[in-house]
Amino acid sequence: MDDGVLAGVRVLEIGGGVPAAFATRWMAGFGADVVRTESTPGKLTDDEAVYLQTGKRRIKTDAATVQRLALAADIVVEDRKPGTMARAGLDPERLRSEKPALTVVSITPYGQTGPYADFEATNITSFAMGGIMSLTGMHQREPLVTGGSQALYLGGLNAFGAAVAAYLGSLIQGEGDWIDISLQECMAGMLELYGPRGAYEGVASVRSGNHVRAAWGLYPCADGFAGVCALERQIPALFSVLGDPDLDDERFRNPLERPNHDDELQAKLYGWFGERRKAEILELGARYKVPFGAVQAPGDLLANETLRERGLFDEVATGNGTARIPGRPFLGLAWRAGQLSEPGADTVAVIDEWLGEGR
Amino acid sequence: MKRLPLDGIRIADLTMMWAGPYATRVLAEMGAEVIKIESPRAWDNIRTLIPQPGVADPWNSSYYFNDYNRDKKSLTLDLADPRGKGAFLRLVPHCDVVLENYRAEVLDNLGLGHDVLREAREDIILVSMAGYGKTGAERGHVGFGPIIEQMSGLASMTGYGDEGMPVKTGISYGDPVAGKAAVAAVVLALIHRRKTGEGAFIDLAQREVLSTLIGEAFVASSLRGEEPVHRGNRDGRYFAQGVYRCAGEEQWVAISVRDAGDWERLCAVTGIVEHLGAMSNDARHAEIDRRIAGWCAWREPQEVFETVSRAGVPAGRVLDTKTIHEDRHLEERRYWVELPHPRMHAWKQPRSAWQFIEARPRLQRHAPLFGEHNLEILGGLLGMSAEEIAELEAAGVIGDAPANPGVG
Numbered sequence: 162m163d164d165g166v167l168a169g170v171r172v173l174e175i176g177g178g179v180p181a182a183f184a185t186r187w188m189a190g191f192g193a194d195v196v197r198t199e200s201t202p203g204k205l206t207d208d209e210a211v212y213l214q215t216g217k218r219r220i221k222t223d224a225a226t227v228q229r230l231a232l233a234a235d236i237v238v239e240d241r242k243p244g245t246m247a248r249a250g251l252d253p254e255r256l257r258s259e260k261p262a263l264t265v266v267s268i269t270p271y272g273q274t275g276p277y278a279d280f281e282a283t284n285i286t287s288f289a290m291g292g293i294m295s296l297t298g299m300h301q302r303e304p305l306v307t308g309g310s311q312a313l314y315l316g317g318l319n320a321f322g323a324a325v326a327a328y329l330g331s332l333i334q335g336e337g338d339w340i341d342i343s344l345q346e347c348m349a350g351m352l353e354l355y356g357p358r359g360a361y362e363g364v365a366s367v368r369s370g371n372h373v374r375a376a377w378g379l380y381p382c383a384d385g386f387a388g389v390c391a392l393e394r395q396i397p398a399l400f401s402v403l404g405d406p407d408l409d410d411e412r413f414r415n416p417l418e419r420p421n422h423d424d425e426l427q428a429k430l431y432g433w434f435g436e437r438r439k440a441e442i443l444e445l446g447a448r449y450k451v452p453f454g455a456v457q458a459p460g461d462l463l464a465n466e467t468l469r470e471r472g473l474f475d476e477v478a479t480g481n482g483t484a485r486i487p488g489r490p491f492l493g494l495a496w497r498a499g500q501l502s503e504p505g506a507d508t509v510a511v512i513d514e515w516l517g518e519g520r
Numbered sequence: 521m522k523r524l525p526l527d528g529i530r531i532a533d534l535t536m537m538w539a540g541p542y543a544t545r546v547l548a549e550m551g552a553e554v555i556k557i558e559s560p561r562a563w564d565n566i567r568t569l570i571p572q573p574g575v576a577d578p579w580n581s582s583y584y585f586n587d588y589n590r591d592k593k594s595l596t597l598d599l600a601d602p603r604g605k606g607a608f609l610r611l612v613p614h615c616d617v618v619l620e621n622y623r624a625e626v627l628d629n630l631g632l633g634h635d636v637l638r639e640a641r642e643d644i645i646l647v648s649m650a651g652y653g654k655t656g657a658e659r660g661h662v663g664f665g666p667i668i669e670q671m672s673g674l675a676s677m678t679g680y681g682d683e684g685m686p687v688k689t690g691i692s693y694g695d696p697v698a699g700k701a702a703v704a705a706v707v708l709a710l711i712h713r714r715k716t717g718e719g720a721f722i723d724l725a726q727r728e729v730l731s732t733l734i735g736e737a738f739v740a741s742s743l744r745g746e747e748p749v750h751r752g753n754r755d756g757r758y759f760a761q762g763v764y765r766c767a768g769e770e771q772w773v774a775i776s777v778r779d780a781g782d783w784e785r786l787c788a789v790t791g792i793v794e795h796l797g798a799m800s801n802d803a804r805h806a807e808i809d810r811r812i813a814g815w816c817a818w819r820e821p822q823e824v825f826e827t828v829s830r831a832g833v834p835a836g837r838v839l840d841t842k843t844i845h846e847d848r849h850l851e852e853r854r855y856w857v858e859l860p861h862p863r864m865h866a867w868k869q870p871r872s873a874w875q876f877i878e879a880r881p882r883l884q885r886h887a888p889l890f891g892e893h894n895l896e897i898l899g900g901l902l903g904m905s906a907e908e909i910a911e912l913e914a915a916g917v918i919g920d921a922p923a924n925p926g927v928g
Contacts, residue, residue: 166712191708212735277849280829283776285753285761286836295840296690303763304772304838306753307689308677314733322704323874326550329711330525341875346855349844350870351696354570354584359841361583361867366841368690379688386686390664447660454667456686458676459741467656473728485742487732490701491724494708
C-alpha cells in the first residue's frame with residue numbers, strides 16, 4: 162500500500178477555487194489520481210496555486226469531454242455557483258443516476274438551496290456569515306477576519322472528509338451520494354461554547370480580543386508574542402512557574418474569586434511574559450505541564466526541529482525555486498509529495514487513460 | 521432507506537474537551553456507534569464548564585457538553601485501575617476504532633499503547649490526536665486550541681496591523697479543525713483496512729493540521745522569505761474590502777469590492793458617489809471605506825447585507841451567536857434542530873454540515889448522561905454478570921456520577 166490508500170481512485174476537480182482545490186489536494190497526497198480542469202484565471206494566487214495544485218494532473222478540454230470524464234471518475238469535487246454544473250451538462254443528480262457509485266461534492270458559500278444560495282461571496286463575507294468573526298477581534302474595535310482564507314479552507318477540509326466518507330460508503334453499498342457543503346454551515350456549528358450559549362440563553366457573546374481571561378490569553382514577550390491557556394487544574398502549576406508570592410492568596414487561588422481580580426492577574430502576566438523569550442516560556446511549559454504557546458511565523462516553523470523530524474514539509478519545484486509546503490496532515494498512511502504540472506499539460510494522457518478504449 | 525457510510529462501525533472514544541469529541545460526534549453523524557469512555561475520577565471537564573443553575577447533577581446538564589457529544593453512548597471506566605483497563609481491553613475487540621486526545625505519553629503510560637490494543641484486536645485503528653504529535657522534541661508540550669493557533673503559524677497572520685500585534689481567533693480554532701481532520705483519518709484508515717485487512721496507527725498533531733490551512737504562507741516564506749503582514753480586514757487582491765458598522769448595537773456587515781465593476785454596482789444600488797479622483801491606493805481605499813461606512817451607519821444590517829448581495833457584490837452580515845440562530849437562510853435550510861433533553865429546555869443545535877442529499881444524516885439523541893450505557897455495554901456487549909458489574913461499581917471503576925464533582 163505504498164501507493165497510498167486512495168491509489169486507483171479517480172477524482173475530477175471542477176471550479177478550482179481554494180475550497181475544491183484544498184479538498185482534492187489531500188486526495189492527491191493519499192494516492193488518488195486527481196485531475197484538475199482549468200478554471201477561471203485568478204481564482205488562485207500564485208502562492209495558492211503552488212500549494213494547492215501540487216500532485217494533480219491538469220487538463221484543458223471541452224465541455225463534452227468533461228462530462229465523459231465526470232462519469233469516468235469516482236469522486237467529483239466542484240465549487241461553482243449553484244446551477245452552474247447543470248448548465249454545463251454536469252447536473253449532479255443526472256451524473257448520480259447514470260453512475261450510482263459516483264460521489265459528487267459541491268462546495269458553495271451558502272449551499273445549493275435557500276434564499277442566499279445565489280449571492281456572491283468571498284472569504285471574509287463567508288467568515289462573517291459563519292459567526293466566528295463576531296467573536297474575533299478587540300472588543301473596542303471592529304470584528305476581525307482570521308488570517309489567510311480560513312472560510313475557504315474550512316470548506317475544503319469538510320469536503321475532503323465528507324467525500325472520502327461517501328467513497329467508503331460506495332465501496333460498501335455500491336452507491337455514492339451528492340454532498341451539499343455550505344461554508345456558512347461548516348462554521349456555524351463550530352462556535353465552541355458561544356454557539357450553544359447563544360442558542361440556549363438567547364444572548365450574543367462579545368468578542369474578547371486576546372484575553373478571554375488572564376490565564377487564557379496572548380501577551381507580548383521579550384522576542385514577540387506568547388500565550389497561556391490554563392484550565393483550572395493547571396492554575397497551580399502556572400502560579401508556581403510565575404513564582405510570585407502575591408499569587409498565594411485567596412483572591413487568586415479561589416476560582417470563584419479570581420475573575421474579580423482578573424486585571425491584577427493580567428498585569429502580573431504582562432510583566433512575566435515581557436521579561437521572557439519564547440524559547441524559555443515553551444521550555445517551562447513542557448517541564449511544568451503548563452499550556453504555554455508562542456506565536457510562530459511560517460519561517461519559524463520551516464526551521465522547526467520537531468516538524469523537520471516529523472517530516473511535515475514537502476518540497477516542490479517551481480519556476481521560482483523550491484517551495485516548502487505542509488504535506489501530510491497526519492502520520493500513519495502513505496503520502497506522496499507530488500509535483501507541479503503545467504496548465505493543460507496532462508490533457509492527452511488523462512483522456513487516453515480515463516476514456517481510452519476498453520475502459 | 522440508504523445507509524450512512526459508517527453504519528456498523530463501532531468507536532471507543534477516549535477523547536475529552538473539544539477537538540476529539542467534535543470528531544466523534546461527526547463520526548456518529550456519519551452512522552458510527554460511538555462509546556464515550558470517561559473515568560468516574562477523570563471525566564470530560566466540559567460537562568461542568570457551564571452547568572445549569574439549580575440542578576442536582578450539573579455534569580448531565582450542560583448545553584455546551586451536549587452539542588459536541590450528542591448521538592453517543594456513555595461508559596464510565598477508570599482506565600488507571602487494572603479492572604477498568606481489563607474491561608476496556610475486553611471492549612476493544614468489539615470496536616473498529618479507538619480515538620484519543622491525551623497528551624502524547626498518557627496512553628502508553630496507561631499501558632494501552634498501540635501494541636497493546638493490537639494484541640486485543642489485530643486490525644484495530646488507533647487515532648491519536650495530541651497537540652504536537654507522538655514524536656519529536658515538542659511532544660511533551662501541553663496545548664489547547666488557542667495555543668495550537670499560535671504554534672501553527674495562523675496567529676501570526678491575524679491582526680489589525682498595529683505594531684504587528686497578532687490577534688487570536690475568537691474560538692479555540694485549532695480544535696474543530698483537528699477534529700474534522702481526525703474524522704477524515706478514521707475514514708481513510710477504514711478504507712485502508714477494507715483494501716488490505718490491516719489496521720492503522722494515526723499520529724495526528726493538531727498543530728500540524730492547522731498549518732495545512734495556511735499553505736500559501738509557507739510558499740511565500742520559503743520562496744521569498746516573506747512573513748505575514750497584518751492588513752486588518754483588507755485583502756490585497758481586491759479593490760477594497762472592509763467591515764462596516766450598521767444600525768443597532770454591535771451590528772456589522774463585511775463587504776468585498778473585488779474590482780471596479782463591483783464598485784460600480786455597489787454605487788448604483790446604494791447611491792454612493794462613484795467617482796474617485798486620482799489618488800494613491802491607500803487613500804482611495806480609505807475614501808471607499810468612508811463612503812461605504814456612511815451609507816451603512818443608519819441602515820439595518822440585514823438590509824445592507826441583502827441589498828448589496830442582490831446587486832452582485834459580495835457581502836456578509838457579521839452574524840453573532842444570537843442572530844445566527846435567527847438567520848432566515850439557515851432556517852430555510854433547516855440547519856438548526858431542537859432535540860429533547862432530560863435536564864434542559866429545548867434549544868437550537870446545528871445539524872451535520874455534511875449534507876448527504878440521499879443518505880441524509882440526522883440528529884438522533886441528546887448527549888448521554890454520565891455512565892448511562894454502562895449496563896448495556898458491560899452486560900449486553902461484553903456479557904459481564906450482574907455481580908461483576910456490581911463489583912466494578914463498588915470499587916469506583918464505573919459509576920453514574922463523578923467521584924469528584926467539584927473538579928472541572
